[in-house]
Amino acid sequence: MTTTAPTAPAAPATVLPSAPSFLRATGIVFRRQLRIALRNPAWVIIGLVQPVLYLVLFGPLLQPLSASFGVENAYTIFVPGLLVQLGIFGALFAGFGLVAEWRAGVIEAERVTPASRTALLFGRILRDVLQLFAQGLVLIGLGWAFGLRASLGGMLFGLLLTLLLGASCAAASNTLGLITKSEDVLAPVVNSIALPVLLLSGILLPLSLGPTWLQVVGDVMPTKHIVDAIRGAFTGGWGIETLWGSIWSVVIFVILMWVGTRTFRKENA
Amino acid sequence: MVKFEYSSLTNERGSIVIHARGLARSFPTRAGRDKTEVRAVAGVDLDVEAGEIVGFLGPNGAGKTTTLRMLTTLLTPTSGTATVAGYDVASQPGLVRQSIGYVSQSGSTQPEARAGEEVVDHGQLYGIPKAQATARGQELFAQLELDGMWKRAPKAMSGGQRRRLDIAMGLVHDPQLVFLDEPTTGLDPQARANLWSHISQLRNGRGMTVFLTTHYLDEADALCDRVLVIDRGTIVAADTPDALKRQVAGDLVELVVGDRAQVVPAATALSALVPGESAHVDGTTVSLRVPGAGSHLAGLVRELDDAGVALVSVDVRRPTLDDVFLTLTGRSLREDAA
Numbered sequence A: 001m002t003t004t005a006p007t008a009p010a011a012p013a014t015v016l017p018s019a020p021s022f023l024r025a026t027g028i029v030f031r032r033q034l035r036i037a038l039r040n041p042a043w044v045i046i047g048l049v050q051p052v053l054y055l056v057l058f059g060p061l062l063q064p065l066s067a068s069f070g071v072e073n074a075y076t077i078f079v080p081g082l083l084v085q086l087g088i089f090g091a092l093f094a095g096f097g098l099v100a101e102w103r104a105g106v107i108e109a110e111r112v113t114p115a116s117r118t119a120l121l122f123g124r125i126l127r128d129v130l131q132l133f134a135q136g137l138v139l140i141g142l143g144w145a146f147g148l149r150a151s152l153g154g155m156l157f158g159l160l161l162t163l164l165l166g167a168s169c170a171a172a173s174n175t176l177g178l179i180t181k182s183e184d185v186l187a188p189v190v191n192s193i194a195l196p197v198l199l200l201s202g203i204l205l206p207l208s209l210g211p212t213w214l215q216v217v218g219d220v221m222p223t224k225h226i227v228d229a230i231r232g233a234f235t236g237g238w239g240i241e242t243l244w245g246s247i248w249s250v251v252i253f254v255i256l257m258w259v260g261t262r263t264f265r266k267e268n269a
Numbered sequence B: 001m002v003k004f005e006y007s008s009l010t011n012e013r014g015s016i017v018i019h020a021r022g023l024a025r026s027f028p029t030r031a032g033r034d035k036t037e038v039r040a041v042a043g044v045d046l047d048v049e050a051g052e053i054v055g056f057l058g059p060n061g062a063g064k065t066t067t068l069r070m071l072t073t074l075l076t077p078t079s080g081t082a083t084v085a086g087y088d089v090a091s092q093p094g095l096v097r098q099s100i101g102y103v104s105q106s107g108s109t110q111p112e113a114r115a116g117e118e119v120v121d122h123g124q125l126y127g128i129p130k131a132q133a134t135a136r137g138q139e140l141f142a143q144l145e146l147d148g149m150w151k152r153a154p155k156a157m158s159g160g161q162r163r164r165l166d167i168a169m170g171l172v173h174d175p176q177l178v179f180l181d182e183p184t185t186g187l188d189p190q191a192r193a194n195l196w197s198h199i200s201q202l203r204n205g206r207g208m209t210v211f212l213t214t215h216y217l218d219e220a221d222a223l224c225d226r227v228l229v230i231d232r233g234t235i236v237a238a239d240t241p242d243a244l245k246r247q248v249a250g251d252l253v254e255l256v257v258g259d260r261a262q263v264v265p266a267a268t269a270l271s272a273l274v275p276g277e278s279a280h281v282d283g284t285t286v287s288l289r290v291p292g293a294g295s296h297l298a299g300l301v302r303e304l305d306d307a308g309v310a311l312v313s314v315d316v317r318r319p320t321l322d323d324v325f326l327t328l329t330g331r332s333l334r335e336d337a338a
């Protein structure tokens, strides 16, 4: 298949219009995705309102438990969990957008241009990361108003881990979308990943409140360590969990980006 | 404006820009429990010269789109080779993509975007500057009768308008070779004629090579220099529309004579034009398919006149591509026969 037939004409000695650089192509895809997303106000509003509702309606229930978490204000524990939830859930649904784009023929039109196919993935992930960043800022700002207290460095570090996780999930979701090309396949897969991750990572309440068996099961979830690392960063408890959480974030990021890049680069995706 | 030097160098006619040998593609499918294979394209050989407009004609499921997707690097062939613009589709896909434009059968626009943005973004992904993409895009909008639609969302455009937007996207970077998969599907007759003349102009003015698929016979006839007829994944004929019609079917010559006594001499004279064939007689009408009838007609009329046969009318009907298709595959392509 890679051998050229002897009768094939030789490549013309010509100057081709240059393909856009990887960064340029990523920028074009990102700008386009962002523009379309921002044009849908519902999408922006829902994205921001959800975490606010959690903070306002669920946060107060946790306040009496502050002491058992070992903090003065429960929001210092709760906001890191919400960050991770946002990171996982928001980004995991990115694949649905990709399936819709596939249906419309957009993906194929982009794949036939000389732009890097990896840029098609990265531009989309950047959009999700930016959204997550904005949501994270709102969440932390609002949490602060409710009494959250943490060091600036701790909050920035927590946000950084969240963004890494969000990028990983966006990569996974876009990859799944490109492979399956079907919402009907994507929905159960996303749900069956998201639910156990949500429950076993101690996102809403720290697992340390629960029985030992639940903690043991939770220890298997990489996301639990990430949640713990972010909580540690917020409460000033830097330690071994910070290290584990960071390692897991990076490992997950590298693996999922690698798989995503490979899938997008494939000729027959 | 960035002018692609590439264009001036490949303009000369005669160089081969698409070259495929034994190109084939199968898809695994499942029928109930059995896993089988659909042989969508079963070994296609084709050569297209620079500056040609070539039509790929065939019924639904013949393998037109699959062939185009292989030639545009969207699909890996199961077997066979192809070079496009001089580059191998398997080992140099990036260079192939840099050299072509493609309009897919199923559209290419995001419903919520803006028409103008779609075109400009697409141009920029081909590496042309924004200003150039905007200028060329607006020019194409005017030529394709999309005036005033620059800011319109594709979801708010009619099907035919959206189709023309797809075509503008495929042409915005001024490719020297363009693949159009059923470009005129959904266009009204006036818009189709306009697109045909636009495509012809691009070829005549810029030397663009056009490879398009269609199942419209009149489109293949009116627009294409050469037609490749594909059926069940194989090319069954390839020639100019005229040559195909001459070669396969012959013109239908129909003579109507004054009275029944003249039918026999008329039939004899007509049959003599095609060795081994005899004319059909229906009342006072005598007919036969005669290859290249135009060159025989004057002699035939003179001969009949000498024999005292009074002709009421002479009718020569050129064969259509549908006659060609019918002869080649035993099936009709005509819309009303589908």
Ligand SMILES: Nc1ncnc2c1ncn2[C@@H]1O[C@H](COP(=O)(O)OP(=O)(O)OP(=O)(O)O)[C@@H](O)[C@H]1O
Binding pocket: B027, B028, B029, B038, B039, B040, B041, B058, B059, B060, B061, B062, B063, B064, B065, B066, B067, B105, B215
């Ligand atoms: N992804 C796929 N998976 C399985 N079968 C496919 C796939 N794509 C095409 N086919 C099959 O391959 C054959 C050729 O399809 P193709 O789309 O190339 O036809 P076509 O000539 O473009 O037809 P049309 O005029 O309807 O567009 C069909 O039988 C089709 O069902």
Ligand SMILES: [Mg+2]
Binding pocket: B064, B065, B066, B105, B181
């Ligand atoms: Mg098709």
